[in-house]
Amino acid sequence: MQQPVRIAPSILSADFAKLGEEVRAIDAAGADYIHIDVMDGHFVPNITIGPAVVKALRPHSAKTFDAHLMIAPADPYLEAFAEAGADIISVHPEAGPHLHRTLQTIRGLGRKAGVVLNPATPIAAVEPVMDLVDLILVMSVNPGFGGQSFIDSQVPKIERLRALIDATGRTIDLEVDGGVNAQTARRCIDAGADVLVAGSATFAGGPDAYADNIRRLRGAC
Numbered sequence: 001m002q003q004p005v006r007i008a009p010s011i012l013s014a015d016f017a018k019l020g021e022e023v024r025a026i027d028a029a030g031a032d033y034i035h036i037d038v039m040d041g042h043f044v045p046n047i048t049i050g051p052a053v054v055k056a057l058r059p060h061s062a063k064t065f066d067a068h069l070m071i072a073p074a075d076p077y078l079e080a081f082a083e084a085g086a087d088i089i090s091v092h093p094e095a096g097p098h099l100h101r102t103l104q105t106i107r108g109l110g111r112k113a114g115v116v117l118n119p120a121t122p123i124a125a126v127e128p129v130m131d132l133v134d135l136i137l138v139m140s141v142n143p144g145f146g147g148q149s150f151i152d153s154q155v156p157k158i159e160r161l162r163a164l165i166d167a168t169g170r171t172i173d174l175e176v177d178g179g180v181n182a183q184t185a186r187r188c189i190d191a192g193a194d195v196l197v198a199g200s201a202t203f204a205g206g207p208d209a210y211a212d213n214i215r216r217l218r219g220a221c
């Protein structure tokens with residue numbers, strides 16, 4: 001069942017020179033999850049945040065830390081991200097080699113496990129592990145950078161995943177990431193999404209605008 005919509009600002013669009021302050025600001029502005037984009041310059045063509053930064057940010061917010069790992073391999077770093085304070089740890093099936101084992105490991109660490117589907121990754125990649133996932137993340141841009149345009153072809157994929165999730169009877173977040181703004185948010189929610197990641201749309205205009213920006217995204221609900 002579609003849950004109430006939660007907003008997950010991606011700190012990729014924050015001012016990296018004052019990340020702690022930025023996390024406090026989006027927390028106060030009404031963020032539900034703090035979305036943390038982890039990139040390795042190998043799985044995706046960009047390098048961002050590691051476990052040490054996640055650990056340093058942990059005292060700045062009690063909200064859910066939603067770690068999106070765009071790294072390959074991911075397995076050697078799962079424990080470090082769990083210990084750093086990530087509440088949800090999501091991986092791409094392409095990060096390999098054994099998605100089922102990776103999800104078991106994340107859950108064994110006492111964290112929620114997510115699977116991320118790139119625009120060209122079929123739903124079939126997550127179907128055999130539905131019993132192990134707490135979150136499915138649909139990428140509505142190719143991973144690696146903020147500020148890209150929403151890829152329309154992902155909307156029917158969200159609809160199909162909503163039906164698949166409902167058929168399990170389990171509580172599984174259906175999250176969308178990339179090019180989400182007030183307009184595209186509406187389409188994602190109508191298709192069945194219940195967590196919206198937004199980088200540029202949250203951080204546009206600086207700290208004074210964060211609360212309004214989040215309200216506008218919520219207004220799409």
Ligand code: DX5
Pocket residue numbers: 010012013035037068141142143144145146147148177178179180197198199200201
């Ligand atoms: C892209 C990241 C996204 C990104 C979204 O690889 O996974 O979380 O920060 O940025 P916007 O909302 O600007 O498209």
Ligand code: ZN
Pocket residue numbers: 010035036037068177197
């Ligand atoms: Zn992300």
